[in-house]
Amino acid sequence: MKVVYSFFIAMVWLATGLSAFAQKTVVSGTVRDAVSKEPLPYVSVFFKGTTIGTQTDLNGNYVLSSVSPQEGLSFNYVGYITLSKHINPGFEQKLDVTLVPDAKALGEVTVVGGKKARYRNKDNPAVELIRQVIAHREENRISNFNTAAFRQYDKMLFSMSNVSEKFKNKRIFRNYQFLFQEQDSTLIGGKNLLPIYIQEKLTDKYFASDPTRNKSVIIGEKQVNFDQQLVDNNGMKVYFERMYQDIDIYKNNISVISNEFLSPIANAAPSFYKFFITDTIKTGNGEVIELAFTPRNGTDMLFEGKLYVSNDKHYAVTGVSMGVNKNINLNFVRALKIDLDFEPTVSGKYSLAKSKLIADFGLGKTKGMGFTGERSSTYKNYQYDIKLPDTIFQGRSIVAVAGASARDEQYWEKNRLDPLSKEQAKIYHNIDTLQKIPSFQRTVKIATLLFAGYGNLGPYEIGPVNTFYSFNNVEGFRLRFGGRTTPELSKRFYFENYAAYGFKDEKWKFFLSATYSINNKSIYQFPQNYVRGSFQRDTKIPGQELQFVQEDNFLLSFKRGLNDMLLYNDFYRLDYVHEYENHFSYAFGFKKWSQTPAGGLNYLANGGGLINRLTTSELSVALRYAPNEKFIQGKIYRVPIADRYPVFNLRYTAGIKGLLGGEYNYHNLTGSVDKRFYLSQLGYSDVTVEGSYIAGKVPFPLLAIHRANQTYAYQLNSYNLMNFLEFVSDHYVSVNIDHNFNGFFFNKLPLIKKLKLREVVSFKALYGGLRDENNPVSGSGIYQLPAFDNGLQRTYSLGNQPYMEGSVGIGNIFKLLRVDLVRRFTYLDNPEVTKWGIRARVKFDF
Structure with a gap:
């Protein structure tokens, strides 16, 4: 019962x-x-x-x-x-x-012809309003609080857009129509989409203002994972996150798609934007003023759209809806849309609740297949002025909890701050299916070979393909073949190798290296911690740094002027590298270097006599500090991303006589600082300052041989009108400035602005010299400086004036090419010198 x-x-x-x-x-x-x-x-x-x-x-x-x-x-x-x-x-x-x-609802409207009123900032209520927003900007920022904590959920989607019916109905997709999705016709892009990537991340964020500290703790992370043999998942993830950064409307400059845009509420905004009050809206939280804004020049790196401002004493931004003018100078970006939504806090101020960034990429302006990327972020659980222990901010600024990338679907269903639509939820499964299509696998492999230069064979990659064939005056035609192992073979051991043969000198060259990863991570993955041993027998131009695998790019085989000086080298190296989470690193190295001159280069003792071989043994220590550095991280490569943060390098090298045949004692101390400076609407400057001092009496091959360039390619870190081995120094300082205006001037010229060209200027200066003990001209040097066959001097030391060169150029030609007109200003009387030169460089930019 x-x-x-x-x-x-x-x-x-x-x-x-x-x-x-x-x-x-x-x-x-x-x-x-x-x-x-x-x-x-x-x-x-x-x-x-x-x-x-x-x-x-x-x-x-x-x-x-x-x-x-x-x-x-x-x-x-x-x-x-x-x-x-x-x-x-x-x-x-x-x-x-x-x-x-x-x-x-519209009353009678009378239209009277007449001269259009000129827009002015003076006595303009919209401008007065925006000045109040600017004046209260710091008050409304999160940094105005002593501490803050909140949770952020990010969702990133990438799709092929404007997919035509013809493409959609291709044979390879006949049984895979479920891959395609219908897109809202009012959004950016076309009707049909082919989703190819989705990424989700859940992060707890903390902030403290005294001193200023930030911490991000990733508690959940999920993304589409392609076959590692086909696509580099980590590299793709970092690259997308770099392009789609957090949007902070309260910053003076906002980084979007790797470009800096002036915020509509920046200090200088009234000088670059036009503002109009378009509406007053009553909400549950009081009145909101709708403020439209547009660039004074439609081609500048500026936004256009609407700003919503609280009509109270705080003048806080409650919402933003903006994009960019279609004529703006952005490579491949056909359209851009940003939406920010703020919610009031208990204190009456507003905090960001939602943000969305959508960008459409393609070769054509509107038509043709392209890519649509969307990042949406949701912010909740704000807490202000709470007690945060100092232990929260210890270690790296961004960390992930154990198991963050292994969360199951139940966890995501419970913790997503913005649920996935049915179509979005299918992407994970659909991409797994797409990767099984043989034609897709073949296409990705071909693209990897063309753009990365390596052909993937699983545990081994062959390449780089652009080094397989080259030529020079000493070796003649040169064939090379080699490659490197991948983490699929081992996460502890890595090997690199190549073999090359010159048909003129009839000599074999080769390279072998073995690397052991101490932290059981890829040696290309941050933070690095490995030991490497290598041997290399190959040629190099004096003053051109020889890397572990020298990429004899076929296009760099074409050189100007006389370039018959070459070295045959045997390098024995042992290196230890250790990076820390705070981006400080150190490296210890040993190098035994035996060099033999070839071609038009001879080593002659200052007292007479030909020297066939020079051997040195070196011990070195290198320190590097790159705060907040980020990388395009691949499974077998790593490329630093240029940013506003400086990079410091310091290296000390000691040559030891008698150690394994070393012939000289000397000390070399070299330091450098690299930094990118953003100048808002005027673009950005990359600046490098470097200095070096060599102590000891050494022959000229062991001095600083300044990096020259006799190719027709513009090289950022070389002197493009200096000849090979033209200058040597035992002490020097140098500065290198490369500035990109991002089309600031071209964008204001009729017709020209349609080409979306970008202006670039550069300036390089080198000041140095030789002490008497190392200067063969004074009779004290060990070796004679090289000379031409006619007896004219070929190599010099710098005198009282610095070596200087500059250039003006046009970038973004066909969206890929930069061409510079280079001018050399000093030492014009040296033989084989050209005062002017035209150099080109291929560079991919957004």
Whole structure:
């Protein structure tokens, strides 16, 4: 009897619970303008006959729920006809609507012809308002609080856009039509999408203002994982995150797609933007002023759109909806849209609640297949002025908890701050299916070979392909073949090798190296900790640094002037590298170097006599500090990303006489600082300052042979009109400035601006010299300086004036090419010198 009674009670409880749940009404959707199809922000949405309501966000989206059944919705917006819609009571449903402008609400309008009023900042209420926003900017930033903590959820999507029906119906996709998705026609891009990537990340963030400290703790991370033989997942992830950074409207400059844009509320904004008050909107949190803004020059690196400002003493930004002009000088970016939505805090200030960035990339302006990238972020659980222990900020600024990348779907269902749509949730499965298509695998392998230069064979990669064939005056035609192992062979041991043969000198060259990873990570992955041993027998031009695998790029075989000086080298090296999480690193090295001159280069003792071979043994220690450095991280490569943070390098090398045949004692101390300076609308400058001092009496091959360039390629770190081995020094300082204006001037020229060209200028100066003990001209040097066959001096020391050269150039030609006109300013009387030169460089930029 108890069992029957208990069962009856349970059924009554369950029926009551289900009945109550069934009565809950949840409606979500988007509200748009019926004419323009643009989303409408701040539309009031109410259940009919109740006070239960909400407002649409900046994207026109709304969600409204009630625990009791509801039968209708009402949509109200100033300037539009009120709309009522029937809904199904007690169900969860989606309802998208369009509002029709209320033409009857307009009074009589009289149009009078006349001269258009000139826009002025003076006595302009919109400008006065934006100046108040600027004045209160620091007050409304998160840095105004002593401490802050919040949770951030990021979702990143990439798709092929504007996919044509012809492409969609290709044979290889015949059985895979489920891969394609229909895109909202009002969004950026075309109708059909082919999603290729999705990434999610859940992060707890902490901030303290005294001193300023930031910490990000990744508690969950998930992304599409391609076959490692086909695509580098880590490299793709870092690259996308670099392009789609957090948008902070309160910064003077905002980084978007690797470019700096002036914020509409920057200090200098009134000088570059036009502002117009377009509406005043009543919200549940008070009045909001709608402020439209547009660039004074449509081709400058500026935004255009609408800004929503609280009409109170704080003048806080409550929302932003902006994009860029279609004529802006952005490579491959066809369209860009940014939406920011802020919510009020307990203190009355506003905190960022949602952000969305959508960019469409392609070769054509609007037509043709391209790529659409979207990053949306949701912020919740803000806590201000709470006590944060110092231990939170110890270690790296960005860390991941153990198991963050192994969260199951149940965890994500519970913790996502913004749920995935059904279409988005399918992407993980669809990409797994796509990778199994043989034609897709072949296409990716071919693309990797063409763009990365390596052909993947699983545990071994052959390449780089651009070094397989080259030529020079000493070796003649040169063939080379080699490669390197990948982490698929071992995560501890790595090997590199190549063999090369010159058909003129009939000599074999080769390279072998073995590396052991101490921390059981890829030797290309941060932080590095490895030991490497290598042997290399090859040629090099004096003064050109020989790397572990010298890439004899075929295009660099073409050189100007006389370039017959070459060295045959035997390098024995042992290196230890250790990087730390704070981006400080040190390296210890041993190198035995035996060099033999070849071609037009001879080593002659200052007292007479030919020297066939020079041997040195060196011990070195190198220190490097690169705060906040980020990389394009691949499984077998790592490329630093240029940023505003400086990079410091210091290296000490000691030559030891008698150690394994070393012939000289000397000490070499070299230091450098590299930094990128962003100058807002005027572009950015890359600056390098370097200095060196060599102590000891040594022959000229062991001095600093300044890096010259006799190719037709513009080299950023070389002197492009200096001849090989033209200058040597035992002490020097140098400065190298390369500035890119990002089209600041070209964008203001009719017709020219349509080409989207970019202006570049550079200046390089080198000041140094030789002490008497190392100067053969004074009779004290060990070796004679090289000379031409006619007896004219070929190599010099720097005198009282520095070596200087500069260039002006045009970048972004065909979106890839930079061409510079280079001018040499000093030492013009040296033989074989050219005063002017034209150099070209291929560079991919956004």
